[in-house]
Amino acid sequence: MPVHRNSRPGSRKRPPQCAGQPAPIVRLHLRARQLIAIDAGDEDTLYLVERGCVTLSARLPDGERHVMLVLYPGDMVSRAFTPPLPEARLGAAMPSVLVRTRFDDIGASPASGAPRLLARAALHAAAIGRLSGEERLATLLVEIALHLGHSAPGGYTFELPLSRSEMADYLGLNPDTLSRLMSRLRARGLIAMPTRDRVIARDFEAFLALSPLAVTLQRMCSPAATADREESVPD
């Protein structure tokens, strides 16, 4: 099943591309938790994250669903990037905007964007394999903070786009352990959580210091290269 329900008809802008023709470029407005299957032999289709946050997951042979990558604005992904596991799909972690297109139509190589994701996946594998649970969690939080956070009066603030289970799953922990780890960070005063899915890091430096990979993540996030594909759609 492609898309459950597309965006509310009257909501934000409808770009002209998808107005008149059966255009190869379609802009998808996803609500939180909405899913897109990318299962089939659809190797040519490319999804570009324009806004929001999207997970790429698949089912493992043990029946569990595994979150392979977390995608942020500027990332692009295709089925060819994922292992041949069943039920590969994109899931909007928060309200997101995707652009679906084909390689030919944007004059891009089928592999565009893959090196960046490969570097991220390799670093993620290193995190899972080499860091303690707490460090892994910190690494994910830092990654989310760098991509989606902003400075605010109380401290550096960001939303958690993933549920506890998804985070656990992405980090190779189980949800119980993950919950305990978050509680511990809270108890130590390193983060505050006004609601379950909002995090405030009062002391951002101390927060960054929790993850051995924070510096590396900063280098991966900041380069100007990040911005060049972003056709930021102002609201």
Next chain:
Amino acid sequence: MPVHRNSRPGSRKRPPQCAGQPAPIVRLHLRARQLIAIDAGDEDTLYLVERGCVTLSARLPDGERHVMLVLYPGDMVSRAFTPPLPEARLGAAMPSVLVRTRFDDIGASPASGAPRLLARAALHAAAIGRLSGEERLATLLVEIALHLGHSAPGGYTFELPLSRSEMADYLGLNPDTLSRLMSRLRARGLIAMPTRDRVIARDFEAFLALSPLAVTLQRMCSPAATADREESVPD
């Protein structure tokens, strides 16, 4: 980086382009354990594995070296594929032949080959995050067997190109644990090891059954035969 030409000059496929000029295409013959640094901002240089087995590793902030990928013939890699970690390098796990070139010179996109490695890295992350130590080890052994092994009188046979530490490192285990796990497989009769770096799987089916990802690995190795045969996905 010095190159030791220890292979016969008339190596089959190609005329010796690397003979006279400072050509953009250079064929590197590596002895086991030989290293190539790919540290610098050498984003344009591409390495293609022609024969053998090569690891891609980097140093983590904790000072440890981490094996991010194991590369087999047909894989290509560039510095742009790796996270910005220090001391990134290729290491020949066994006598290997690499082709070093630049993207322009082969008319390839800078990203060629990245999707394949991304799929492998994502699967590897899943293995590290979700499987038990024994299953992780089995997954690596299966991967090596599929890439480098062959049927022989005593059973399916392959060399271990990686040292115990490298294997442990790649799998997110420590060398002691890894050694114990290998001993256990040996004790159960699932593998035999005439020498330390040679493995024989008498019953290849039983051997494959050790890894929950064996089916997926088989599909990734033999792209032609992928089809969409959904193999047993136990629930």
Next chain:
DNA sequence: CGGGTGGTTGACGCTAGTCAAGTAGCGTGG
């Protein structure tokens, strides 16, 4: 206001990490 889902927390067991001692394989030099 009640049921359901997702999150939190405690008690306990098991897997894998740590430390340390011992062994096998291999290159070097006599």
Next chain:
DNA sequence: CCACGCTACTTGACTAGCGTCAACCACCCG
């Protein structure tokens, strides 16, 4: 050829961290 010593590997005893199970809580939706 053997003796030597180095390194990689193996194995045991102990520990710590994470997983499992279960009870409980908080929020959401009707």
